[in-house]
Amino acid sequence: MSDLIERGASAPLPVSADWSELRDWAALLKPRVMTLVVFTGAVGMLVAPGPIHPVLAAVAILCIALGAGAAGAINMWYDRDIDAVMRRTARRPIPAGRIAPEAALGFGIVLAVFSVLLMGLATNWHAAGWLAGSILFYVLVYTMWLKRRTPQNIVIGGAAGAFPPVIGWAAVTGGVDVLPLILFAIVFVWTPPHFWALSLWAHGDYQRAGVPMLPVVAGARETRRQILLYTLLLAPLGLLPSLLGLAGWIYGATAVVLGAGFLFHAHRVLREAQDERGVSLVGDLAARHAFRFSLLHLAGLFAALAVDHWVLG
Template identity: 85%
Template structure:
């Protein structure tokens, strides 16, 4: 009887431990980043001309999620040394010692191959090739080459996160057209002000880890100026689908509003009370708000495009 009681008492602990380990493996896939990647890929698929069977469409989205997660996993394996000295990443599974680096690398490589193979079989091999290219770009170009060498790491490396709309489009059509390239350009231009807003208030972390983010190399004042410049490029770029007749006035209205909102936040970042070096005197409140709004901006822009396309398909708008 006592043996049964002991086993019953330890069972919840065992279940809790198993669930904790599963959470750690899932955390390796960078689920927050994956969410945005999946969403932009889904919109690329929804606005593409033609038709894809819902089951195959779901498989394609799963492959995009799997590929993004696999790339994130390999990134965590490679960056485990710098993650260990940054406050916001020190508790990740690898630097915290909960998952062995070799196991994480194997996990990422296997998922990468699986995602590309499944994408090719479920949709077409052109989509599989674009997915493979996005994974390779993120791992080798951004993570292993750019991130530790240049303050332009986010600018060039931003291409990795801009591939999903193209992948979603190609999964349906088998080819690339103007609209997915514009969506690529929007995400590409969005990435620097998004991440530089984050890096302004995570400056100490990047400096401690020796990562040459723009605020560490060029200072906070130059970073604020660059956020403004890239946002000035991003705002009209977001309106381009409407100007070229690839989207309607519903999308255009959202693009104007969201672009103006991002410009407002960029101006707040530029004008925030700061010392001569551009370091905030009030804790980078404006940068934090700009970072949060940037997420809303991209999600809103892509949502508006999907809604506009749906209304046009129903004949509600032309």
């Protein structure tokens, strides 16, 4: 017994956690994407009429985050072959060999089921149904059906990222109204110019992977034109909550400024120095700036809606 005690005393203490492995599991959840998803869902909950207990609100936001993360993990499992040949994604945990594909799939499925059940039990099954629909749409419609088949993948598939404000609203009210549907439409129309700006300077990755993003199939010039067209549609759509009396002047003024800013960047993308095929001669600087501004645009709109609701009621 004394020998055992001595050996136990001299043995190194076990490491409580391998932080690099934990980071890999967290990376499966696509935390950068999740941040914006959670924010838009939280704003949808905040502007919804009626009370919700703060604890239940926190649980609902957690469910939205877990549902988005689950969809991201299953997406990474399914796309592991194309992720491996794209520079932008080759270091993700599955193609890099740090997490087994089957483990990632199981992780995603468990999180998806848990998030939907918890949402239903904590708030209502209407919100849980919207959450389940968003996960299934992202996995089945976008990832497995559209992404590798059509350049309209991000146009139709963008609906997956537009669900959170509807889910947040439904978590409070148990239903859906005009404002969350407008917020859905804003995110839906915002998604193509946002991702096409990214795909302009990452088109080589998509080409190597055989993903028919618009610049690969239709060319850079047509992609630039489509970015501007969608942004022209997005600008007035962003004003709709104020025009319909569903938001006040704080939101309306912000929507004018951000819409004009996005249009400015979209026009710069169209007019950037380029060759006869529309390929940038200056490293797609305008597209990079447009991509970054698009994130500010969407976050700013939703933040303004929250402030407007808080200040003006």
